[in-house]
Amino acid sequence: MELFFLYFFLGFLLFILLSLQIVFYKNKSIFFSANLPPGRTGWPLLGETLEFLSTGWRGHPEKFVYDRMVKYSQECFKTNILGEPVAIVCGATGNKFLFSNENKLVTAWWPDSVNKVFPTSLQTNSKEEAKKMRKLLPQFLKAEALQRYIGIMDTFAQRHFANEWENQKEICVFPLAKRYTFWLACRLFLSVEDPDHIARFAGPFHLLAAGIISIPIDFPGTPFNKAIKAAELIRKELKLIIKQRKIDLAEKKATPTQDILSHMLTITNENGQNMTEMDIADKILGLLIGGHDTASVVITFIVKYLAEFPHIYNAVYKEQMEIAKSKAPGELLKWEDIQKMKYSWNVACEVMRLTPPQQGAFREAMTEFTYAGFTIPKGWKLYWSAYSTHRDPKYFVDPEKFDPTRFEGNGPAPYTYVPFGGGPRMCPGKEYARLEILAFMHNVVKRFRWEKLLANEKIIVDPFPVPTKGLPIRLIPHNIDE
Structure with a gap:
């Protein structure tokens, strides 16, 4: 027994010494460089x-x-x-x-x-x-290309409120905001909109987001381990979608320009090679994360701040109803309508200043x-x-x-204001986020006022800011003749 403890102690000491050696070599500039920051x-x-x-x-x-x-x-x-x-x-x-x-x-x-x-x-x-991703994205995420998606965003927002908000007295905003942004991303990036299809890989996304920037300890139960397993599940589902799209493209049931997935499947690199299925799955996975979590955070906090400041809500409501009254029955939002939502976007910008999603x-x-x-x-x-x-x-x-x-x-x-970063690495999805956020704002204020059910709900960051209880609110539908 004494020999066991001796070996254990020596092994533990060796582990500590090796760890310190790794730290020393990895951080040797700390020990030898002059004039480092304090x-x-x-x-x-x-x-x-x-x-x-x-x-x-x-x-x-x-x-x-x-x-x-x-x-x-x-x-x-x-x-x-x-x-x-x-x-x-x-x-x-x-x-x-x-x-x-x-x-x-x-x-x-x-x-x-x-x-x-x-x-x-x-x-x-x-x-x-x-770098590869930034070459792939511009033709789909720049303002000119996104104009054709505004009607789809409006349609999805209307469907979202009809299915998830209307006829409800109380809801939790954050999970519903995540559902809205994720379903919209699936439709625009993958042309997938079947609820059962989306549901198969929608669940693991919050685990992936929570663990992707975490201490990389791959033990069962850690956020990092959960993120790896979640990514594997989503990737398997994406591979099935990719395989089916290949068939649809070959049979002319899909077009090379209908969404980002088709584009990735049809382009070649400088050597004439197509991207592998794994490569495409990883890139789509990254896009879905980017198009899912940050926008849902902004939407959630817009709802929070509009509940807290009725005069701000009233100004947004006035702007959006002027747009709504200019539309014919059943007419969807257009690019010209989005350009009129200046105050609403200022509200969203102030939300991102106080609660930056990134x-x-x-x-x-x-x-x-x-x-x-x-x-x-x-x-x-x-x-x-x-x-x-x-x-x-x-x-x-x-x-x-x-x-x-x-x-x-x-x-x-x-x-001074950097919610999307800046320079060459400014978020390429900035304009996409602006459109889906404004489509949401237009549809929510047309239908409801609301009150927060928790006056001082705690906000945590893990790694995105989220209300700990999901932001429960009480809905107050507008009167028909209001």
Whole structure:
């Protein structure tokens, strides 16, 4: 027994020494580079990952950045997140530096958890996969191309409210918002709209979203393990859809331009090769995540803020009813109608300022450089945070106040309002999100007023901001002659 404990102790000591050696070599710039940003790197292996994530779990995601800006530097500080040395750049100047130096000094970076959830990114790397996606998307997600989808979005919104909201006294907004954005993405990206078909892989999506940016511990029950299993289930279903689409294309039952899936199946690379089914499944999976979670978060918080500020609701209602009254019976929304929804979009923008669906994003230093007088070593990760500007009184007067008029005229100063990122890596789905959000707003205020059932429902970030109880509301349908 004593010999067993001796071996156990020696094995444990060896594990600790190896772990420290890995940390040392991975972070040796911390020990040898001069003039690094101020800050702390936390525990071996874990760094400050738990503090970074737990501030969101506790409902105060901005606290990690704010506390360290006060303690170390308003411009840049160092930490260690997800096993990587990270320089967090702050303020509009930091955003401008990162966005304007994309592919010059910095490049995109995703944690290992993302690469393991998407296996095809391991065959090349996540940076190359992102470049491929950005070449595929413009013709489908730019404003001109999306105009033909507005009627479909309006139809889906009408169907959603008829099936899920009408004849209900009370509902939970967040799960229904997720259903709306996911079904719409399935229709526009895959031409799939059969409820039973969609339901087979709709369920795992919240597990995938919750675990994709998490500590990459692949043990049963961990968020990361659940995300991997969820991705596998969704990928299997997508492969069945892909196989059927190949048949439909061959038999002329589908066209090469009807949606993103057909486009991916028919294009070839510079060597004349088609994308593999696994490659297409991973890319569609990434698109569904992007078109599902962030928009559903924005929609949920629009409902929340409109309930809290009746005068804001009234202004949105007035704008939307002017559009509704200009339509013939049964006539769907058009591009011209969307352009008239200026105040409604200002409301959505103010929602994203106070509750950004994307908290920030990582980059990687391609070479050693100097920023704000500090040395950023090659290979270090950098992170920008929407919270470093969105609630800063230096950029927004009375920043805690909900005020859509901030976005009138020229709007906020450059690089201060960044819910979609910026520079070459600005979210390519920005215009798509604008249209589906406005289609939702138009249809919801035409039908209802509402009241929150929980006055002070807690908001957490995991990794997107969500109300812990799903935002339950009481619906008040409009009178027919109102």
